[in-house]
Amino acid sequence: MTMMSPDDFVSALREIGATRYHHLHPFQQKLNAGELTKAQVQAWALNRYYYQSQIPVKDSYILARLGTTELRRDWRSRIIDHDGDEENRGGIEKWIALTDGVGLDRDYVLSGEGILPGTRFAVDAYVTFVRERTLLEAVASSLTELFSPQAIGARVRGMLEHYDFISPETLAYFDKRPVQAKRDSDFALDYCLKHARRPEEQRAVLNALRFKCTVLWAQLDALHHAYVDPIMPPPDVWQPGTGEARPGMGGSAAAAPARGAGT
Secondary structure, rough: OOOHHHHHHHHHOOOOHHHHHHHHHHHHHHHOOOEEEEEHHHHHHHHHHHHHHHHHHHHHHOOOOOOOOHHHHHOOOOOOHOOOOOOOOHHHHHHHHHHHHEEEOHHHEEEEEEEEOHHHHHHHHHHHHHHHOOHHHEEEEHHHHOHHHHHHHHHHHHHHHHHOOOOOOOOOHHHOHHHHHHHHHHHHHHHHHHHHHHHHHHHHHHHHHHHHHHHHHHHHHHHHHHOOOOOOOOOOOOOOOOOOOOOOOOOOOOOOOOOOOOO
């Protein structure tokens, strides 16, 4: 691999998003198109919570390795975005509001019970990657945020259109994410352009982004295989109709189709 120009490097990064980002996954496309049952949406919300809960953890590992006050100040905003502060709800609290909104019991969600093994393995692998790889690779793994604003727009429009149990309040987590993702991806991209000074460093950045896309894809793989095709949740994980805020609210995946959902 020879050294790429900045423009070619950015193009290579964007090509990874165009071909590997999880907006292409069948589960995500079904979610956007209203083809999931309520129980399947609940499974997505519950499992995605584990990923959301670990974002400040991985960002703390990066923060501890940044060498200047300016860099730490910039990166610290990511942790505040998700953990919140005295005046503002963070992304984790907003995601819990989402799981509330789809009818899951808050204590059950917070307990971490019922998370799919595939979800846990993928998310833990991401945190381990950030902790153990170079700082450049750790920062580069966040570049999936280059692709998230458009994906978030499609997700919110689709869910509001197709699921009668979803409201704008339920999806409040996504209100600020496009702006935050643009700010964060601008920072990460600039960092990678400045610090990937050799061909092998550019290759490491590209591979870190591929890895992160795989982490997101693997989480949807786990959901699809457990709750869609075939419906075979492994032992000791969330089952449709359990972990709900009001007994009897959800029923089975077959008994609680979303508005317009396919069968």
